[in-house]
Amino acid sequence: MPPLVSLPEALAASGSPGLGRRFTVSASATDSPVTPNAEFDAWFARHRRANRFKVTRIPFSDLVGWRFREGDGNLVHDSGGFFSVTGLEVNTDWQDRGTWSQPILDQPEIGVLGIVVKEFDGVLHCLMQAKMEPGNPETVQLSPTVQATRSNYTGVHGGRRTAYIEYFTSPRRTLLVDSLQSEQGAWFLQKRNRNMIVEVTGDVPPHDNFRWLTIGQIHRVLGQDNVVNMDTRTILSCVPFETPDGLIRNEVNPEYRESLARSLSGRHGSLHSTGELLAWLTDIKARHSFTRRTLPLSKLDGWSHSDDEIAHDEGKHFKVIAADVRADTREVTRWTQPLIAPVERGIAAFVARPIDGVLHLLVHGKVESGSFDTCELAPTVQCLPVNYQDLPAHRQPRYLDLVRDAAPDALRFDAVLSEEGGRFHHADNRYRIVEVGEEVPPHDDQDYHWMTAHQLMTLVQHSRYLNVQARSLLASLHTTW
Amino acid sequence: MPPLVSLPEALAASGSPGLGRRFTVSASATDSPVTPNAEFDAWFARHRRANRFKVTRIPFSDLVGWRFREGDGNLVHDSGGFFSVTGLEVNTDWQDRGTWSQPILDQPEIGVLGIVVKEFDGVLHCLMQAKMEPGNPETVQLSPTVQATRSNYTGVHGGRRTAYIEYFTSPRRTLLVDSLQSEQGAWFLQKRNRNMIVEVTGDVPPHDNFRWLTIGQIHRVLGQDNVVNMDTRTILSCVPFETPDGLIRNEVNPEYRESLARSLSGRHGSLHSTGELLAWLTDIKARHSFTRRTLPLSKLDGWSHSDDEIAHDEGKHFKVIAADVRADTREVTRWTQPLIAPVERGIAAFVARPIDGVLHLLVHGKVESGSFDTCELAPTVQCLPVNYQDLPAHRQPRYLDLVRDAAPDALRFDAVLSEEGGRFHHADNRYRIVEVGEEVPPHDDQDYHWMTAHQLMTLVQHSRYLNVQARSLLASLHTTW
Numbered sequence: 001m002p003p004l005v006s007l008p009e010a011l012a013a014s015g016s017p018g019l020g021r022r023f024t025v026s027a028s029a030t031d032s033p034v035t036p037n038a039e040f041d042a043w044f045a046r047h048r049r050a051n052r053f054k055v056t057r058i059p060f061s062d063l064v065g066w067r068f069r070e071g072d073g074n075l076v077h078d079s080g081g082f083f084s085v086t087g088l089e090v091n092t093d094w095q096d097r098g099t100w101s102q103p104i105l106d107q108p109e110i111g112v113l114g115i116v117v118k119e120f121d122g123v124l125h126c127l128m129q130a131k132m133e134p135g136n137p138e139t140v141q142l143s144p145t146v147q148a149t150r151s152n153y154t155g156v157h158g159g160r161r162t163a164y165i166e167y168f169t170s171p172r173r174t175l176l177v178d179s180l181q182s183e184q185g186a187w188f189l190q191k192r193n194r195n196m197i198v199e200v201t202g203d204v205p206p207h208d209n210f211r212w213l214t215i216g217q218i219h220r221v222l223g224q225d226n227v228v229n230m231d232t233r234t235i236l237s238c239v240p241f242e243t244p245d246g247l248i249r250n251e252v253n254p255e256y257r258e259s260l261a262r263s264l265s266g267r268h269g270s271l272h273s274t275g276e277l278l279a280w281l282t283d284i285k286a287r288h289s290f291t292r293r294t295l296p297l298s299k300l301d302g303w304s305h306s307d308d309e310i311a312h313d314e315g316k317h318f319k320v321i322a323a324d325v326r327a328d329t330r331e332v333t334r335w336t337q338p339l340i341a342p343v344e345r346g347i348a349a350f351v352a353r354p355i356d357g358v359l360h361l362l363v364h365g366k367v368e369s370g371s372f373d374t375c376e377l378a379p380t381v382q383c384l385p386v387n388y389q390d391l392p393a394h395r396q397p398r399y400l401d402l403v404r405d406a407a408p409d410a411l412r413f414d415a416v417l418s419e420e421g422g423r424f425h426h427a428d429n430r431y432r433i434v435e436v437g438e439e440v441p442p443h444d445d446q447d448y449h450w451m452t453a454h455q456l457m458t459l460v461q462h463s464r465y466l467n468v469q470a471r472s473l474l475a476s477l478h479t480t481w
Numbered sequence: 482m483p484p485l486v487s488l489p490e491a492l493a494a495s496g497s498p499g500l501g502r503r504f505t506v507s508a509s510a511t512d513s514p515v516t517p518n519a520e521f522d523a524w525f526a527r528h529r530r531a532n533r534f535k536v537t538r539i540p541f542s543d544l545v546g547w548r549f550r551e552g553d554g555n556l557v558h559d560s561g562g563f564f565s566v567t568g569l570e571v572n573t574d575w576q577d578r579g580t581w582s583q584p585i586l587d588q589p590e591i592g593v594l595g596i597v598v599k600e601f602d603g604v605l606h607c608l609m610q611a612k613m614e615p616g617n618p619e620t621v622q623l624s625p626t627v628q629a630t631r632s633n634y635t636g637v638h639g640g641r642r643t644a645y646i647e648y649f650t651s652p653r654r655t656l657l658v659d660s661l662q663s664e665q666g667a668w669f670l671q672k673r674n675r676n677m678i679v680e681v682t683g684d685v686p687p688h689d690n691f692r693w694l695t696i697g698q699i700h701r702v703l704g705q706d707n708v709v710n711m712d713t714r715t716i717l718s719c720v721p722f723e724t725p726d727g728l729i730r731n732e733v734n735p736e737y738r739e740s741l742a743r744s745l746s747g748r749h750g751s752l753h754s755t756g757e758l759l760a761w762l763t764d765i766k767a768r769h770s771f772t773r774r775t776l777p778l779s780k781l782d783g784w785s786h787s788d789d790e791i792a793h794d795e796g797k798h799f800k801v802i803a804a805d806v807r808a809d810t811r812e813v814t815r816w817t818q819p820l821i822a823p824v825e826r827g828i829a830a831f832v833a834r835p836i837d838g839v840l841h842l843l844v845h846g847k848v849e850s851g852s853f854d855t856c857e858l859a860p861t862v863q864c865l866p867v868n869y870q871d872l873p874a875h876r877q878p879r880y881l882d883l884v885r886d887a888a889p890d891a892l893r894f895d896a897v898l899s900e901e902g903g904r905f906h907h908a909d910n911r912y913r914i915v916e917v918g919e920e921v922p923p924h925d926d927q928d929y930h931w932m933t934a935h936q937l938m939t940l941v942q943h944s945r946y947l948n949v950q951a952r953s954l955l956a957s958l959h960t961t962w
Contacts, residue, residue: 279659
């Protein structure tokens with residue numbers, strides 16, 4: 001019988017004492033003899049050069065293996081697998097949105113996003129991959145050890161084996177992180193993936209596409225545009241770091257650093273109890289009507305279907321397009337697939353400010369069409385500005401001007417990061433953390449509440465509280481200690 | 482600006498110190514001068530006598546205001562409101578279930594189940610209602626202050642005012658409990674209600690259908706057959722009781738009492754960390770395929786539709802019936818409505834045993850067709866035995882014989898309790914908590930894990946972990962201190 005463990009330390013999946021500390025030590029290691037930064041930079045640049053892919057838009061009729069199904073007109077794969085594009089009708093009184101319909105990706109299965117970690121000289125290192133995705137602005141990004149669909153994971157269809165997947169499927173695996181997290185609610189119908197970190201102790205076979213990096217080394221490049229992919233960011237957002245006392249890396253801004261450290265610790269209080277925050281989220285869900293039903297893709301109002309795209313009639317939101325993907329090398333790699341292409345770069349930002357010396361983030365309770373559970377915790381601002389350009393001032397996203405026009409010295413994090421490149425084409429967002437002061441009063445209301453970093457870290461251990469953009473920003477926040 | 486509160490005490494919605502203690506003190510008060518037990522018994526008996534209702538099955542064609550809609554054959558209300566009966570097709574590899582279709586209730590809105598509490602002489606009392614529901618075996622049961630649909634709650638449709646609803650809608654309400662919880666996954670499509678406890682301090686207008694009772698007084702009758710209704714039980718399951726040190730009421734079985742007290746406290750360890758339990762639940766969701774889609778009610782395989790019922794061809798599961806409800810008094814109260822009628826009494830039971838002196842409950846990770854999130858934490862046994870009578874031994878529900886044939890001295894709780902009488906007709910279950918010893922080893926597997934009472938109490942603060950039968954049993958467990 002396993003020994004009894006006490007509960008207070010139990011939020012981390014393993015419950016093993018000192019786990020948070022081990023992650024924090026890894027984050028404080030900004031370089032490593034295992035893969036020195038210079039070697040990493042050269043390796044990553046080499047993979048970007050070597051894995052040039054040409055991604056070309058094509059007419060839907062040139063898709064191979066995909067078709068608009070008779071009857072409902074949904075865009076489906078001949079195998080019945082992968083994903084499909086269907087129609088969705090949503091009705092909600094949230095923000096007076098009313099009724100709309102839209103195309104949406106339907107992939108009713110849970111994939112695995114997983115990082116293998118291993119100690120070298122007492123410091124946890126992550127096995128990271130230089131991985132190409134067709135929708136990425138730079139096709140190769142720094143990716144987790146494994147991104148696997150359920151078919152890869154369970155092996156039911158006997159598809160191509162995903163490298164290192166056995167570390168995640170073994171019943172004797174040592175889980176350090178394991179939770180279901182949602183994907184983009186505006187584009188995906190209730191899609192979730194399993195975010196995992198598994199620790200290994202034995203030898204791991206090397207592979208040229210993979211390198212061992214500390215979390216600090218990943219943090220070093222997370223602030224660069226389009227280097228660290230979304231799947232890496234969402235896994236890192238689930239890491240239960242201990243407060244980095246004595247391991248702070250940010251020498252530039254001691255005042256911010258101190259208020260962030262207090263925010264991470266959970267021992268310095270918060271504007272609201274976590275229970276109050278859960279009640280607030282419950283209130284949004286209960287107060288608003290929200291119904292949705294799938295529609296035939298051929299029956300969408302307000303969207304036009306041409307030979308090579310399904311587009312919104314007012315030029316908002318996104319397009320469904322078809323792409324031909326081919327390797328720019330002699331290797332014979334080529335395929336076609338549908339992609340979702342947002343019409344412009346989005347913005348996703350947290351407004352942050354110290355309250356009684358503890359950094360708080362202004363969290364938006366946001367309803368999105370495909371969210372697993374109606375309303376999730378979102379960044380203060382998360383939008384494509386074009387969607388609002390014709391609306392009156394009172395319907396503009398609140399705080400948009402504040403974060404878009406923020407002075408450079410208020411930016412604690414600022415980078416262009418892209419969403420999942422396997423489904424989304426050039427779907428990048430400007431991610432920002434903007435620190436404000438007394439000029440933004442610490443009031444909140446029905447739609448926005450102030451939370452500490454520790455509260456976000458507590459809730460992300462459970463599924464479905466933070467949306468994927470909020471998780472990207474939580475992962476980014478951890479680079480600013 | 483509100484004062485900062487610290488996080489450890491934050492799971493209770495208010496975060497107010499001593500809240501758990503106040504609930505425990507109320508539970509330890511088994512009688513009260515406000516409504517002495519003798520007076521309560523007389524009042525409740527009087528309401529049962531005075532509110533006799535005659536509930537008669539009728540043909541569907543005699544329903545007033547309800548019809549089978551053209552096109553899909555769904556059973557709907559003319560107003561488009563209330564609820565509808567639709568078809569559902571489910572496919573899952575969980576327990577090799579494969580594909581099936583069934584009727585299911587669809588009510589895509591969040592109602593409120595709420596109890597108003599108030600201190601009398603320093604002890605919290607609950608404002609409880611003697612309320613009639615047409616499906617109840619005894620039509621009147623002890624019910625929360627408020628059971629309101631979203632229309633009642635928001636007042637959007639201007640329907641009949643629910644008494645005391647203003648205590649739950651006021652922005653200045655003092656919330657002690659507030660969370661979304663799921664309803665019966667076998668009969669309801671992703672239905673949830675908001676479970677609330679609100680504290681008031683001022684005068685509350687009296688009403689003959691309502692009485693103030695301590696939690697101990699409710700506990701006194703919760704073990705009686707069909708007295709305390711499901712809505713009361715699910716709200717009470719969310720109460721964050723403090724460990725009842727010194728306030729124990731159970732004088733009969735000190736050994737059980739001690740192991741239960743240690744199980745409630747969270748300070749005496751547990752077989753698994755809560756993180757491990759969440760990872761186990763994640764694993765079930767990720768490992769199994771699960772898809773569902775609504776179907777026209779007229780297109781169900783394996784169900785037959787006659788003039789007065791929709792029934793399963795093998796006599797399993799439940800029937801959809803129509804009922805005429807009329808008061809047995811001179812008052813003019815009469816209506817008709819559809820109801821779900823299970824084909825027999827079910828059983829819902831936790832197997833419990835001390836592990837290292839701490840009581841653990843054997844929790845089943847159960848997939849139900851209409852569950853909000855595929856798999857929820859369920860009692861060790863929860864079934865209608867008839868559904869399995871023709872299946873081979875290896876497909877029988879595990880532990881069914883153990884809990885059905887348990888010796889009387891192993892029963893820590895044993896009562897027949899019914900599910901929501903507004904939708905379900907004579908849907909009662911035998912609820913049991915069966916204590917076992919060394920003969921049941923403390924092993925668990927992919928489908929069953931041992932948990933402490935404290936762990937269940939921690940998870941129930943979040944939405945969607947415990948199913949409604951597990952919550953009824955958690956509420957019942959609290960009567961056995």
